Amino acid sequence: MAESLTKLAFLCCFCLSTLLFSQASDSILPTKSLPDGKFIVSSNRTFEMGFFSPDGSKNSFFGIWYKIISTGTVVWVANRDSPLNDTSGALTLTQDGNLIVLNTANGNVLWSSRGNYTSTIQNPVAQLLESGNLVIRDANDENSENYLWQSFDHPSDTALPGMKIGKNLVTGLDRVLRSWKTSDDPSTGNYSFLLDSHGFPQLFLMGSGSVERFRYGPWNGETFSGSSRGKKNLIFAVRFVFNWKEIYYTYHLINPSVFTRLVVNQTGDLQRLSWNPRTQAWTTLVYRPADICDSYGICHGYGICNNSNNPACSCLDKFKPQNEEDWASAVWSGGCVRRTPLNCTNDGFIRYSGVKLPDTRNSWYNQSMNLEECKKMCMKSCSCVAYANIDIRGEGSGCLLWFEDLMDIKNLGESGQDIYIRMASSELGSSGRKAKIIRVCLTLLAVILLLGLFLTLYKWKKQQKRHMEDTQRQQELTREGNYEIITSTLLDL
Numbered sequence: 001m002a003e004s005l006t007k008l009a010f011l012c013c014f015c016l017s018t019l020l021f022s023q024a025s026d027s028i029l030p031t032k033s034l035p036d037g038k039f040i041v042s043s044n045r046t047f048e049m050g051f052f053s054p055d056g057s058k059n060s061f062f063g064i065w066y067k068i069i070s071t072g073t074v075v076w077v078a079n080r081d082s083p084l085n086d087t088s089g090a091l092t093l094t095q096d097g098n099l100i101v102l103n104t105a106n107g108n109v110l111w112s113s114r115g116n117y118t119s120t121i122q123n124p125v126a127q128l129l130e131s132g133n134l135v136i137r138d139a140n141d142e143n144s145e146n147y148l149w150q151s152f153d154h155p156s157d158t159a160l161p162g163m164k165i166g167k168n169l170v171t172g173l174d175r176v177l178r179s180w181k182t183s184d185d186p187s188t189g190n191y192s193f194l195l196d197s198h199g200f201p202q203l204f205l206m207g208s209g210s211v212e213r214f215r216y217g218p219w220n221g222e223t224f225s226g227s228s229r230g231k232k233n234l235i236f237a238v239r240f241v242f243n244w245k246e247i248y249y250t251y252h253l254i255n256p257s258v259f260t261r262l263v264v265n266q267t268g269d270l271q272r273l274s275w276n277p278r279t280q281a282w283t284t285l286v287y288r289p290a291d292i293c294d295s296y297g298i299c300h301g302y303g304i305c306n307n308s309n310n311p312a313c314s315c316l317d318k319f320k321p322q323n324e325e326d327w328a329s330a331v332w333s334g335g336c337v338r339r340t341p342l343n344c345t346n347d348g349f350i351r352y353s354g355v356k357l358p359d360t361r362n363s364w365y366n367q368s369m370n371l372e373e374c375k376k377m378c379m380k381s382c383s384c385v386a387y388a389n390i391d392i393r394g395e396g397s398g399c400l401l402w403f404e405d406l407m408d409i410k411n412l413g414e415s416g417q418d419i420y421i422r423m424a425s426s427e428l429g430s431s432g433r434k435a436k437i438i439r440v441c442l443t444l445l446a447v448i449l450l451l452g453l454f455l456t457l458y459k460w461k462k463q464q465k466r467h468m469e470d471t472q473r474q475q476e477l478t479r480e481g482n483y484e485i486i487t488s489t490l491l492d493l
Ligand SMILES: *[C@@H]1O[C@H](CO)[C@@H](O)[C@H](O)[C@H]1NC(C)=O
Pocket: 043, 044, 130
C-alpha cells in the first residue's frame, strides 16, 4: 500500500515536472533561474539563449544566438560590459518582473533590465520569441504593445527583422546599434549606427569620438537619398516610419525562410548578411561605406564626390576651391566657395540633378509644401542656401531648406535627386540684352516645335512610369492619420 502510494506520488511529480517543462520551454518564470550551461530555445528552435564564451575568450556572457543555423552567431548580449570570469553566472527573473544576470558565487548583479514594474505586473514571465526578441510580459498578456521590456529595444550590434533603429519621441527611448570591441569581446566598441533627428531625420554610421563615417541621407519616399535606386531584392523590405510619436528604420523578411541580419561590425562597417544554407556560411549582401564617396563629407562644403573620377572630389558648378593649391594636391579640407557672393534680394536658384542630398541636420522642413512654395520660403531668408523636395514620388512633394554650407554631396547619376542651390543673379546666365532677346526668340521657336512631340512623349512616359511603379517596386504607402509608413524593397541596407 505504502509502496504504491510512493509510486503514485513519484508519477505525479514526474508528470507535473514534464508538464511544467514542456509548457514553458521557451520561457523563464520567477524563482526559477537559468544557470551557466543550461539553455532556453525559442518555440520553433530558431534562437537559443544562455551563457556563452566567445572563441578565444575566458569571459562568460549571457546572450542570444541562432540555433537553427548552427554557427552560434550571437545576435544579442546582456552583460556585454560586465563579463563573468567563471561559470557561476545565472539569469533570474525577479517577482516584480526584473530580469537580472548575477554572479551566484557572490550574489553580485552584473546586469539588469532595470524594470520597475511593481505597480502593473501580476505574473511576470520572460520569453524568448521566434523573432529572437527576449521579452518580459505578464503571463496572461501576449499583446506586444504591453511588453514590459524587450531586448529589441536594447540592441547590441545586430538588427534582426522587426527590430527598430531610431527613437520613440514620447518615451525618449533611442535604439542604437553598437559594435563589439573585437571578435572575441562583445563589450561596447567604437562604432554605432543610429538615427539622428536633428533637422530632417537621417541614419548615421558613427566612429569613435562621434565622428561621422557614413550618412544615409534623408528618406525620399522610395529609399534613403544615398542609396542607389533600381536594384531590387526579394529577401527583405525596408521601412521608414516618421510621425509625431516615433521615427525609426526597420525591415522585415519577404521570404521568412531566409535569414538575414544587419550588423555594425568591429572594423566599423555596416553589413547586411544573409545565410547561405548550401555553403553553411553568411554572405555579405550589401555593406557601407562601400566607396570613397561614402566617407562622410570627404569633399567638404559645396564639394561633390564622383567615385569614378580620379580625384573623386570636385567643386559644384559655379563654385571654386577655397584653397586652389590644397585642392590641386587632393587635399579637400576647406572645400569650395562661391565664385560670386550672394546678394540676398536679387538671387536666384540653379538646379543640380542626380545627387545624394546634403546633410540635413541643420535643415528646416515641411512635408506638405510644394516646390514653388519651397522656393518662396527659401527666398524669404537670406541665410537659406538651397531647397529640395522631400518626397520624390510622382511630381514630388515636401520642402527641405538648408541654412549652412552644403556637406556630403555625392554624384549618383540616375539614382540621385534634384537640389536647387541659391545663386547670385549674375551666375544665372548672360545678362546682355540683345543676347537675351535672341535667346528668348530661339527658345520660343524651339518650344513651339517641340511641344507637340513632348506632349505625346510625356503621356507615353507617364504611362510607362506608372506601369513600372506598379509592377517593379512592390511599394506600399499607408496613411492613418499621423502615421506614415513606407516600405521599399530596393536592395540597400
Ligand atoms: C513554427 O513552425 C510551424 C510549422 O512550420 C509554423 O506553422 C508556425 O507558424 C511557426 N511558429 C512561429 C512562431 O514561427
